[in-house]
Amino acid sequence: MPEGHTLHRLARLHQRRFAGRPVAVTSPQGRFTSSAAAVDGRVLQNASAWGKHLFHRYDGELTVHVHLGLYGTFTEWPVDRAAGLPAAVGQVRMRMVGAEYGTDLRGPAVCELLEAAEAAEVVSRLGPDPLRRGADPAAVWARITRSRRPIGALLMDQAVIAGVGNVYRSEVLFRQGIDPYRAGRAISEAEFAATWSDLVGLMRVGLRRGMIIVVRPEHDHGLPSYAPGRPRTYVYRRAGEPCRVCTTSIRTADLEGRHVFWCPGCQA
Incomplete structure (x- = not known):
């Protein structure tokens, strides 16, 4: 999607x-x-x-x-x-x-x-959109900090935050070192602020370039992308492959009806 x-x-x-x-x-x-x-x-x-x-x-x-x-x-x-x-x-x-x-x-x-x-x-019915001028992260934080649902599910809930799909969800949590199954209420305000800022930056790059680019230059080498013509990802659709940072095998599982991907080493 x-x-x-x-x-x-x-x-x-x-x-x-x-x-x-x-x-x-x-x-x-x-x-x-x-x-x-x-x-x-x-x-x-x-x-x-x-x-x-x-x-x-x-x-x-x-x-x-x-x-x-x-x-x-x-x-x-x-x-x-x-x-x-x-x-x-x-x-x-x-x-x-x-x-x-x-x-x-x-x-x-x-x-x-x-x-x-x-x-x-x-x-x-939609949450704030990170790509819209004036989007209020405080409204997102208020929903997350009160919820027992996993943060990986909350980021995909369009009523919480609008526009984030499976790629951005999995990749931003990897970049911030957050386990996707951690409860929203267990996320610190500093962690949320960093995650929001990262999402805004990544999605702006996607808007400008027309593709999702998430891998930092120092990690953008080695195993190819999950599909021809796509930029490399850290975890998305890389289940069983070694992490680009720590070499731990990437895992995948079902999270509220969608596959989520993460590194158990980097997102402990």
């Missing part, structure tokens, strides 16, 4: 490509037809992200809310007025066409039209 930096990159891209002008919106698949018709031809006022949620706000106080889920993707293409629009390939839930670019959305978990109050309700 895409993590928060991916949605912020999409929001910035859509802001550049489509905002401030009327946008043609259709649903070739047919599952979003009536909602697409409601915003078709309206001016896209802005595109923004909060955690893993993307919001396209149109005039008339209408918002298209997208959550990509596991399989959702946007595919962009340049508009060629002479050649006409390309045929929709696959199950295109929503097609947006601007003056110079078009984009097709396939396979999202959520693609819905909301009124302003409904969009605000979605945001109200």
